[in-house]
Amino acid sequence: MTETSGTAIRGQLLWFTGAPDTPSNIHHIEDGVLLMEDPKITACGPAKDILPRLPKGTAVDHYPGHLILPGFIDAHVHYPQIQIMGAHGKQLLDWLNDYTFKAELAYRNPDHATLNAEFFCDELLRNGTTTAATFCTVHPTSAEALFTAASGRHMAMIGGRVMMDRHAPEGLRDTPQQAYEQCGALIRKWHKTGRNRYALTPRFAPSCSPEQMEVAQSLRQEYPDVYVQSHLSENCAEIDWVKELYPERNGYLDVYDHYELTGPRSLLGHGIHLTDAEWQSLADRQTTLVHCPTSNLFLGSGLFDLARTRTENIPVALGTDVGAGTSLSLLATLGEAYKIAQLRGASLNAFEAFHMITLGAAQALNLDHEIGSFEVGKTGDVVVLDPNATPLLHHRMKYTVTLEEMLFVLMTIGDDRAIKATYTAGEKRHSR
Ligand code: GUN
Ligand code: ZN
Helix, strand or coil, rough: CCCCCCCEEEEEEECCCCCCCCCCHHHEEEEEEEEEEEEEEEEEHHHHHHHHCCCCCCCCEEEEEEEEEEEEEEEEEEHHHHCCCCCCCCHHHHHHHHHHHHHHHHHHHHHHHHHHHHHHHHHHHHCEEEEEEEEECCHHHHHHHHHHHHHCCCCEEEEEEECCCCCCCCCCCCCCCHHHHHHHHHHHHHHHCCCCCEEEECCCCCHHCCHHHHHHHHHHCCCCCCCEEEEECHHHHCCCCCCCHCCCCHHHHHHHHHHCCCCCCEEEECCCCCCHHHHHHHHHHHCCECCCHHHHHHHCCCCCHHHHHHHHCCCCEEEECCCCCCCCCHHHHHHHHHHHHCCCCCCCCCHHHHHHHHHHHHCCCCCCCCCCCCCCCEEECCEEEEECCCCHHHHHCCCCCCCCHHHHHHHCCCCCHHEEEEEECCCCEECC
């Protein structure tokens, strides 16, 4: 090894190189070292092998008794909605009108956007999240604020200015022409600038006219490697409304399919109430579904069929969907995903769960060349978990025997307090 300055992290390492139903895809080193050199992972292995070879002067952050995993990935979240988390008593469409749109109006003010984007990114890091697919508002300043905040923290951020030209109050509606110009300018400025990526963000079919959908389609043709993020079949009243608004289409998903907004790098939140034909289309096109359990429970939207994503071979990732979601913690979100699986007569084991928020999500987002595991050459995005972070965790952990049990307890009773440290691009950005 050459004499460069890097950061080494020592502790119990865990990462995946494929689905954990194949045990050889689970990599666990009791006393391991991960070496990161601006910003990449340059070595990973047992401490006894790596420590003697570390370049002179490398700082070693030692976390005895901690678990070290690749940074978590939140595949669906709305940063402008942090301020309306826990708004009482509505299902989706009323919740949007009564709380969400009111809050989003404030983002025309760049200072408000900046304040909230900075707070949001700090909260992600406090929760061990190093990558997020994030909705902004219709205002270009909201996307500017997000990408600026993420860049300052070297996070791998996917974000987009919401497109919506109908069924929203004055001040939150754009026109197809404005969407084309403003989203195009944001793509040229931010897509693949540093670690940022742009996502075309037609909010959902009801808020986009056919002309607006055509704009999204054109932008995707012009910039074929951008992402698409939207919502799909979250709520029964919403689905009926889409059928009224798009009678010529064969259901909700067909709206997005028709405008070529599906396939790899398209992330559709929810997908709770799908027809067999829709499951088939998602599988055929390899469109990603994002499961948002805390949001689905909070809004009473329904119980996602996670098991069917596996049998149909559909890419799936996990989202907090704040502010309908009730936590930015992907640990807490996994706990609720488990409960929803239970209510559906299925299950979710701890290895599947942690795979879903690391490598599984990276693969679903086509980012597994950069993030999601500790393979040499990937970027150094890391979360350090403290299994003893609270008196309850400490007490409970005394009665765990296996690694899998420990992980399951962390996703059942753990939250942001269990995040000891978070690193992005090889440097510590949060510590507790
Ligand atoms: N559908 C359209 N917009 C939204 C939103 O902001 N949150 C959720 N959960 N669903 C939506
Ligand atoms: Zn959402």
